[in-house]
Amino acid sequence: MWGCSKFVFLATVALAAATGCPGSAAEIDRADLYRAQSVTNGFSEANRARALAPCLTEVLVKVSGDPRLTSDPRVGEMAARAADYVKDFSYRDLLNNRPPHDEQGTYDRPQYLTTDFEPDKIDALLASLTRKPWTSRRPAIVALFDVKPMKGDGFVLAKDGDAAKAADMRTALMVAARQAGMPLVLPGQDDIRSTRDKKPEALAGMAKTLGGDLVLAGTLIWRDEALGWVGDWQLPANGKDYHWQVRGVSFDDAFRTAMLGAAQILSGNGQPEPIVWAR
Template identity: 55%
Template sequence: MPRRVKLLCLALALVLPGGPLLASDSSALYGATTVTSGTGEKNRARALALCLVDVLVKVSGDPTLADDPRIAEMAGKATTLVAAYDYRDLLNDRPPNHEQGTYDRPQYLTAKFEPAAIDAALAALGRKPWLSRPRVAAFISVETMKGETFALDGEGKGMEADMRGSVMAAADRTGIPLVLPVEMDFAGVPQNGVALKEAATANGGDVGLSGTMIWRAEALGWIADWTLVSSGKEYRWQEKGVGFDDAFRNAMRATARILSNHGQPE
């Protein structure tokens, strides 16, 4: 590894505010947030059902559960599995303090589910909680529609900041403890298994994830190539023709699937 890259990798790692908690606080895995219209009972039940699916996927690490037909029946009983929930107004980020004007306003609903109830639901689905989670150090290079290039780290502004927030949100939704380097240039993003493992270790990660994202008109979106190195093995997969939010969500779901031993991404 070039000396400059080593120095960059040895910079302090950054875990961005709002990102997922480490595996030592597994209680964070049993909560989820979604957007709903107002605070009425019918819309709340629908929102809690969506949160339940997210939590079952997140706690198990298996994204294929979202398509399991048995989930629909469980989701219909989501209200019986909830320990607590609260609302925040999507437009002003405040809890609703009276009924007037809040009936159909968009709200963030955050639900916390009973861990024992979620664990039992997973057992019924033939899954179990995945609570011991490695810290994933991610190194992502980007080439935009205009041909501009940058590495996704903790310093960039504008589009870089938007993408950084997006990947951290995707990690939070899947319960992946994600680390981005404080500073990394485009040429310094590791492209092979050996360099990726070294960079991950230098940045406080247990495993390394490398991504190359290129916007192409012929693909009608981003082409994202991903490499994950875990336990001495390399995993590679690709997404084409997606927005960067979807690219990051797909990457985090695939990472969770691999690390929780639920198979490789398709």
């Protein structure tokens, strides 16, 4: 019997494999904005319907650049009918085609579900929500993050760093960027300069040098009193210096907040709100 944590781990690995290396700033494939992935059990229609619901929400957010849609009750109603907007879907066995070891494994075997939604239908849903697709070029974001874990030395997250948790954090950041529809660049350790200077003009100067368009700077610190990680994010863009924060979350959720916040700003959907998640 597979637990939820194993599903999350396998889904993260699969998403990272689909995304590719985070060290280069590739243009976002427009078709990929209308595609989402999730994990489900077996091939039943009921299980697929449950897996399609978060996929539709992800696509609406990714296409529009507005993460506030996740809390819109109208989106919840649309997600319940997500199958109506599907163009195509496919499954991939998360157990690498290993034979099932019992009868339950035959029916509830975890599957990686990839779903493509009809672009015209998604755009129409966004119009009904008074939103529109973010069609302009999406800037490549250079992630320059200082990490201070619960134990051990702090480090700057790099594409080739070997600090404890660095590999898992790179994977989580890749997934977050893909779910936000944002091109991502992680600098190499040899390319990283001091991150103490967070003045907007200094960050703007770093972007081109590190292979991107804009620098998303931040700190990710474990805080016992917050019962989790605290992420502080800064993005100089459009002549302004944006700041936002998330408290008491996993590092996966912290990175998701960082990338979705950047998408919200750059798509013209306003300033991200601070978030505190109770445990």
